[in-house]
Amino acid sequence: MQNISVTACFGYPQAHEEDAEQAVRAGLSLIEAVAKLDGLSTLLRVRVGIATGLVVVGDLLGEGAAQEQAVIGETPNLAARLQGLAEPNAVVIADNTRRLLGGLFDYRDLGPLAIAGIDFPVHVWRVLGASTVGSRFEALRAANTPLIGREEEIALLTRRWEQAKAGDGSVVLIVGEPGIGKSRIAQTLLEQLGSEPHTRLRYFCSPHHQHSALYPSITQLEQVAGFRREDTAETRLDKLVAVLALANKELSEAVPLLADLLSIPTGDRYPPLNFTPQKRKQKTLEVQLAQVEGLAAQQPLLMLWEDIHWSDPTTLESLDLLIDRVATLRAMIIVTFRPEFAPPWVGRPHVTLLSLNRLPPRHRTEMITHLTGGETLPKFIEELTKSVIESGWMAGGGEHLAIPATLQASLLARLDRLAPTREVAQIAATLGRQFSHELISAVADMSPSRLEDALTQLIRAELVFRRGAPPDASYTFKHALVQDAAYSTMLRARRQQLHGRIASTLERQFPEIAAAQPELMAQHWAAAGAVEKAIEYWDKAGRLAVRRSTMAEAATHFGKALNLIANLPKSPERESHERSLQLALAGALTAAKG
Structure with a gap:
């Protein structure tokens, strides 16, 4: 048997922030490629060792095709030793590389190992594969940390708020990298307002609901109305009417339109609205705008839209109308987003773009x-x-x-210090950034007292915020990065198990959620590996979106179903279902794009 050793340098001759990540991905791809070599895969084995640190690249060695540059230092020596420790077809990394990678991959902790030529034990990890978490967690700021170095930004928001109170409405777009302080700056303004008379509305976009039409508005209405699990349809309708009446006395159209959005039957209390799907969508957006106008007429209104880069297309349409109208209202809108999102509202006279840079x-x-x-x-x-x-x-x-080695590691370290609560944090992270006490109680396989203790610890650690009291409480992760960090601590098998448990629980105990949010059910079933169930719910989500004339979302849902159906064995039933989905997708695309 012949052994061949190859040294590859990532970061030379030019360094990149993602060099460690690319090295690991290259190692995993190499193992995958070798396994696919027909006839040779049983003979070839690959061991990969990766270390991170400074090296010295020296003079050229060898001649001709064998010519290479000498790479000198402890780092290549450590990488070579790690390669020797690796099992066949495995990638092994040192601890400092693991810290840089964060939650981009799943790992197995091999513990501190004595390595020849190294004076101290080296903590070693095996990379199992890419995780489903696609981003590095770049920041964490404790809630009790004073806001530092953002005086100009806060002063600008304060000036815009004073103008809005005088009837000169404004929009402030806050753009910055994840964790740089977008939400914190907005929260600081809210805290400064204190008991000053005003109305505030807060909307959260979610990476798991980018194709759920008007998801931020739906969840905001549900929270403000105070919906409870045991509420009958009649009770929910009463609560919705009470909320809408605060801003608008003319409810004949507003109630049935928004009740339909929230999947609440109106029975005989309101006459049916005989609109085409497109007209129904237009009227729904107009009713939402009228609600904002009504609230702003009573007292100054502050609206906060967080993480708009995760918005669904219909929400962006709604924001378009709102931002155009707000200039003449006693209202201010704050929109936060990441740099990859290109806001279409820049350049309008009442819109201010605020870019957050890193602190000096x-x-x-x-x-x-x-x-x-x-x-x-x-x-x-x-x-x-x-x-x-x-x-x-x-x-x-x-x-x-x-x-901690990185800010993401800081998040993971805080979760580690709360080891007894880790399971609850993982369940919560799988449910989403926001979740109810009732739902997590139904999903978590533990006693009520143990669950309550774990949630209390997460609240005390300021990782999760609670609104209301159990059993009617709702919870929100302090930041999307906190949720991602908790989610990243799970191996893929555990994630699949949890997603499947959540989907089953929603079907069995929360049928109204399953009916109103089929795209949520589809996401959970897909993450659980239940392809047929996921297709069923993507199909339902598409048809519900068509009924509401949100055709961009409908096309996305049907497209996801078609992508999954390709994984099923060929059969007459599959072909029939596939044709049905293709026709539905064609209809949605025609309606959306012409």
Whole structure:
């Protein structure tokens, strides 16, 4: 048997932020490619070792095709040793590489190992494969950390709010990287308003509902109306009427349109609205706008739309109307989003774009000093932080304080310190950024007292916020990054199990949710690996969207069903269903795009 060793450098001659990630993906792809070699896959085995650190690239060695540059340093030596430790067809990485990768991959902890030529045990991980979490978690800011270095941004928001109160409505678009402080700045303004007379409306877009028409508006209405699990359709309708009456006395159209949006039957209380699907959609958007106008006429209105980069197309249409109209209202709209989203409202006279940059060194020093309880840090905060990260320890107050390697690691470290609550955090993260006490109680296989203790710990750790009291409480993760961090702690098999349990629970105990949100059911069944169930619900979601004339969302739902149906064995039933979906998709695309 012959062994061949190959050294590959990522980050030379040009470094990139994602070099560690690309190295691991290359290793996994290499193993996959070798396994597919016909006739040779039983003879070839690949072992990959990856380490991260500084190296020295020296003079050329060898001649001709064998010519290469010498790579010198501890890092290539460590990588070679890790390669020797790896099992056949496995990727093994050092701990500092693991910290850089965050939740992009699933891992198996091999623990600290003694390695020849290294004076200390090296914590080693095996990379099992790419996880379903697609992003690195870049930031975490504790709720008790004072807002530092954002005085100009807060002053701008305050000025725009004063103008809005005087009837000169405005829109502020806040753009920035994940975790840089978009939501925190908006929250600070809300806190400053305190008891000042005003109305506030808050909407959350979700990465899991980008194709659920008007999802942020639906969830906001449900929360404001105070819907409870045991509410009858009649009770829900009464609550909806009460909420709508606060802004509008003419409810003959508003109630049936928005009741239909919330899947609430109106019975004989309101005459049926005989609109075409397109007219129904138009009227629904107009009714929503009228509600905003009614509220703003009573007292100043502040609307916060978070994470609009995850918005569904119909919500963007609704925002278009709203942003055009707000200029003449006593209202201010704050919209937060990430840089990849291109807002179509820039350039309008009453719209201000606020780009958040990273804090300068002195402000970062001030923030970290606050977090360390007043411990003095040197001026060179970046270099200091990197060196502390590598050492893993910082002396302070007579104790050693562990400093996480990355901000994502900080999130994971906080979850680790709450080890007994990890299972609850994972279930909650699988449910979504927002979830009800009743739903998590039904899904979690544990006693009520244990569940309540775990949720209380998450609240005390300021990872989750609670609104109301159990059993009617609802919960929200402090930030989407917190939810992602909790979700990333699960292996794929555990995720599939949880998604399947959630979908089954919704079907069995919450049929009204399953009926009103078929796209949510489809996502859970798809993540659980139940392809046929997922297709069924994507189909239902598409047909519900067609009925509401939200054709862009309908096309997406039918497209997802068609993508999944290709995984089923060929049969007359599959071909018939596939033709039906194709016809439905064609109709939706024709209606949406002509």
